[in-house]
Amino acid sequence: MWKHQTLALAITALAIGCSGGDHEGLLLAPGDHKLAIEAQYHEGGRGIVLRANARNATATAELVDDRGHSLSKLADAVLANHQLPVAAMMANAKDLDGALRLGQHALRQLRDRLASDDLEAPAYKQLGQQTGKLRSALARTRLDLLQAWGSEVRKHLALTPDEHVKFFAILNKQAAQIATSGKGATTARSIATSHRSNDSELQALLGPERFTSYKLRREAWLAPAGDVGTELVP
Numbered sequence: 337m338w339k340h341q342t343l344a345l346a347i348t349a350l351a352i353g354c355s356g357g358d359h360e361g362l363l364l365a366p367g368d369h370k371l372a373i374e375a376q377y378h379e380g381g382r383g384i385v386l387r388a389n390a391r392n393a394t395a396t397a398e399l400v401d402d403r404g405h406s407l408s409k410l411a412d413a414v415l416a417n418h419q420l421p422v423a424a425m426m427a428n429a430k431d432l433d434g435a436l437r438l439g440q441h442a443l444r445q446l447r448d449r450l451a452s453d454d455l456e457a458p459a460y461k462q463l464g465q466q467t468g469k470l471r472s473a474l475a476r477t478r479l480d481l482l483q484a485w486g487s488e489v490r491k492h493l494a495l496t497p498d499e500h501v502k503f504f505a506i507l508n509k510q511a512a513q514i515a516t517s518g519k520g521a522t523t524a525r526s527i528a529t530s531h532r533s534n535d536s537e538l539q540a541l542l543g544p545e546r547f548t549s550y551k552l553r554r555e556a557w558l559a560p561a562g563d564v565g566t567e568l569v570p
Contacts, residue, residue: 373460384400384401386439387399393458397462397463399467436470439466443464446460476518488557499541
C-alpha cells in the first residue's frame with residue numbers, strides 16, 4: 337500500500353514539474369518499473385507522456401500528448417475508421433507524425449534508463465508497441481489522403497488516357513512506399529528522394545505549364561497539413 341502511494345505521489349510531482357515543458361529529454365517517475373511506467377519527454381517545445389501498467393499478467397499502455405489527448409486512442413480510431421473528411425485526415429497526419437517522432441525518441445531514452453529485467457516486463461513491452469500503432473495509423477492516413485488527392489486530380493487536371501495511366505502509376509508507387517513506411521522500413525531520406533523522383537516524372541509527363549499548375553494546386557490542397565504535407569502526395 338505504501339509503495340503504491342509513494343509511486344502516485346512521485347507521478348503527481350513529475351506531472352506538476354513538467355507541465356510547463358521547461359525541460360528537454362526524459363523525466364521518469366521512480367517506482368517498480370516492472371509494474372508501472374510513467375514518464376514525460378520534451379523536445380523542441382513539445383511533450384509526450386508515456387504510461388504503462390501491468391496487473392495480474394495484463395498490461396496496458398498509452399501515449400498522451402501535452403494537451404492530455406490519448407494518441408493511442410487516436411491511432412485506434414484512425415485504424416478503425418477510414419471514412420474521414422480530408423481536413424480531419426490532415427489534422428490526424430500532423431498529430432500522428434509529431435507524436436511518432438517524439439515517441440520514438442522518448443522510448444529510446446527510456447530504454448537506456450531502465451534496468452535490463454524491466455525491459456523484459458509486460459509493461460515496457462506493451463509501451464513499446466504504441467509507436468508501431470502510431471506508425472500504422474499514420475501510414476493509413478497517408479494512404480487515405482493519397483486516394484483523396486487522386487480524386488482531386490481527376491476533377492481538375494485534364495489527362496489523356498495514356499497520361500491518366502502514367503499519372504496513377506506514380507500515385508501507386510507512392511502508395512507502395514507509404515505502405516512500407518507503415519512497417520517501419522522507410523526513412524525520411526528515402527521519402528525525400530522519392531518525392532524528387534516523382535516531381536521529375538510528373539514534370540516530364542505534364543510539361544512545364546501543366547506541372548506548374550499541378551504544383552500550385554497541390555500546395556494549396558496540402559497547406560492545412562503544414563510541413564507533414566510534403567510527405568503525403570507526389
